[in-house]
Amino acid sequence: MKRAIKRSKAIILIIVFVAIGLAAAFFRYNQEGFTGNRVKNPDSYLLEIERMNGTDLHSLDLKTGDVLMIQFETLKGSLYLEIKAPDGNTIYRGDGKETTDFTVDITESGVYTIVVCARHAKGSIQIDIKNERLEQ
Structure with missing residues (x-):
């Protein structure tokens, strides 16, 4: 009987340590x-992403006639790009x-405003301004 109780305590202790380890790994993975x-x-604006979780912002002061040249590739996870005009509308x-x-x-x-949201992402975003007015 005492042996069974000791074995039960040992199993419970192992389960508790495994649960704590899994919770810590899950927390770190989603950080x-x-x-x-x-x-x-x-x-x-350039992001070469090996791993990203979270949000990144950048602001660009643009003029009428400018053109944003964008290269955007998601290789892993989810990577989301949003460009907002001065009035807050998404373009x-x-x-x-x-x-x-x-x-x-x-x-x-x-x-x-450039908004990048990522979840376990790998990829790249490059945004350059081409000014059509100055090139004519």
Whole structure:
């Protein structure tokens, strides 16, 4: 009888330690973080993501006639890009799975917000400003 009680206590103790270990691993896996290369300039935005959980923001001061040249690719997990106009309206929203190389025309001058949301993501986002007015 005493042997069975000791065995039951040992099993319960093992189960508790395994549960604590799994909870810690799950917490660490879902923790916000970024591993990779991030460059935020007044005329560009680059994310080369090895692993990202969370949200990243960048603002670009754009002029009417500017064109955003975007390369966006999701390799793993979920990666979501949203571009908001100065009035708060969304001018682009996507996940980088279908369209990976495209442009967005700017029709209103002001500060635009780039929002990137990631969950266990790997991929890249590069946004450069092409100024049509200066190239003519």
